[in-house]
Amino acid sequence: MPTPTTTRRWVSDLSSGYRALELQPSAPLPTLLPHQVLIRIKAVSLNYRDLDAMTGYYNTFRTHSKTPLPLVPCSDGAGIIVAVGSAVDLAETGVAVGDEVLCLYNTEHMAGPVTAYHMQTGSGLPLEGCLTEYKILPHYATVRKPAYLGWEQAVTLVGGGSTCWTAFFCGMRPLRPGMTVLILGTGGVSIVALQIAKAMHVTTIVTSSSDEKLKTCATLGADYCINYTHSPNWSEEVLRITNGTGVDMVMETAGQKTIIQSLKSLKWGGLINDIGYVSGKGSDAELLGVSLILIRKHAMMQGVIVGGKDVLQEVANFYEKARIVPFVDRVFPFDQAKEAFAYLESQKHMGKVIINLE
Ligand SMILES: NC(=O)c1ccc[n+]([C@@H]2O[C@H](COP(=O)([O-])OP(=O)(O)OC[C@H]3O[C@@H](n4cnc5c(N)ncnc54)[C@H](OP(=O)(O)O)[C@@H]3O)[C@@H](O)[C@H]2O)c1
Incomplete structure (x- = not known):
């Protein structure tokens, strides 16, 4: 398959809320840099923070000058690597086309306690998020998806799993x-x-x-x-x-x-x-x-603020060993993103609300 050059994605103006989300049918994708990978997103897990971000209420970590508008929302994504940059080599980086991965919440947070710098690399604020068919990330901003979990379950580990792990064990x-x-x-x-x-x-x-x-x-x-x-x-x-x-x-x-x-x-x-x-x-x-x-x-x-790559890896290992089956309340198709956010906002849900992009 030729490498995609455009993506379908939802974008937010970060002030008018989820009802003002706009679906862009073919937004251009930049050329991959040597250290980057292109991920076909398969599932997105919604968070209260995403609602906050789209109204401008979650402004603690937003750098107005650097946040591109409109912005693709949502921090938590999981998908399959479909293309890699010229410096991404399996032997060197441990990452290859075909890998099923979880996207890191803060792209540059590799290990240890979170810092203000890590928060400036947050997916879905201030950087582009996961509510898009194709997403570009540095190769190191991914963790292998536990093989026993489907996309809709596995994606719950990103924000939810990391936050609980940091609180419980770090x-x-x-x-x-x-x-x-x-x-x-x-x-x-x-x-x-x-x-x-x-x-x-x-x-x-x-x-x-x-x-x-x-x-x-x-x-x-x-x-x-x-x-x-x-x-x-x-x-x-x-x-x-x-x-x-x-x-x-x-x-x-x-x-x-x-x-x-x-x-x-x-x-x-x-x-x-x-x-x-x-x-x-x-x-x-x-x-x-x-x-x-x-x-x-x-x-x-x-x-408590989520966790880095070290934490997400530990979460994935723990789930794999304990064979936890994440509780997913409801799954919405990509086209019904607004309905999914309305459901999240209603607080009628229990556990996770997911958008499926398969
Ligand atoms: N620090 C971090 O790294 C981090 C990471 C993730 C989330 N968060 C934050 O954690 C909070 C929860 O996030 P989430 O994504 O889990 O949100 P969520 O799924 O939208 O949580 C909604 C639920 O909160 C419960 N709730 C509302 N008012 C409550 C009250 N007075 N007492 C007890 N429970 C109440 C309700 O549960 P019932 O319907 O059962 O009453 C409601 O269904 C948010 O503020 C979010 O920003 C922080």
């Missing part, structure tokens, strides 16, 4: 069998966290606004389920479940409306993984409360 207090972890909500990251935690033989407590979703969490191995709408003071439930001790770790995905309850749910010396803010970004007024509880419980709180 920070102040690594997760160990026998610990108890509290997971907030049943969105994309939370369900990945549940599946990794269960494979680690960790006790899990999951909160959700929906009894239906909690029933499904139980089938995925959740040990305890709390409906946070029915139990607004859900930290009391957590303390009851843990005999007054609290949990070792919280996967804090919701932010403003949950952080104080999360801290109340924590064991002395426990760890809050500060991941997201689906309930709001918060205000300084709450900071005093957070600070006081941290001191009072001799607790820890760490910010």
